[in-house]
Amino acid sequence: MKKKISAELQAIEKKHQVQILYACESGSRAWGFPSKDSDYDVRFIYIHKPDWYLSIEDKRDVIELPIDELLDINGWDLRKALNLFRKSNPPLMEWLKSDIVYKQNDWFLKSMQELTNDYFSPLSCAHHYLNMARNNNRGYLQGDKVRIKKYFYVLRPLLACLWIQQNQSMPPMRFQELAHAMLPSGELNEQVEKLLERKTRGEELGTEPRVEIIHEFIEQTLPKVEAFLKDWPKNERLPAAPLDRLFREALSLNREAN
Incomplete structure (x- = not known):
């Protein structure tokens, strides 16, 4: 099954002209209580080439494959993911803790994990x-x-x-x-x-x-x-600057890769 998932991720990169920075399992398999017939809930974060972001148009920032009996695959564009990360989005923070990883850029994963405590609400x-x-x-x-x-x-x-x-x-x-x-x-x-x-x-x-x-x-x-x-205090708006730096560095890496 891991080979099938890897092939699907490669096909996504080729079709959409993106680079997948991180892909993991979420849901019951990652939580440790899968059933015999549980499907695979694959989630990923991807980035486009820099020119894709230089537009006044709003563009689709998710990639979703049709769900079948075994596979549920979808991902978020990095800018969307970082905006949600700034809001302490729990599903995204869970992805970064998953011990079932299908693809990862080591620099990206380490950078995100190092920022988790700062952006955890x-x-x-x-x-x-x-x-x-x-x-x-x-x-x-x-x-x-x-x-x-x-x-x-x-x-x-x-x-x-x-x-x-x-x-x-x-x-x-x-x-x-x-x-x-x-x-x-x-x-x-x-x-x-x-x-x-x-x-x-x-x-x-x-x-x-x-x-x-x-x-x-x-x-x-x-x-x-x-x-x-x-009784808990309300959230403070967390700074964007560290995430902006991460975004720009990821774009730089993607420019070199392409």
């Missing part, structure tokens, strides 16, 4: 994860019977909020590491581990009676997260 990221947990809980975990695999799509962002509150940093990418750090030992942890084992073993997790101890943890923790976020 606990408030923005925690709000992102809270909304994700709240929406998935409301959409999939109400009633006596629930879509059991959706527990992970509520627990991970909820635990990410707790991590941010405690550590003031981006949470670990892997669910196992996050759960180990933030879940108390005992029955709750055991039930979560059982579900994780079932999911990663490839067992079909359909609609089942809800797991009461997990359900109670979610219902008790959501309002606690909402409460502590109300």
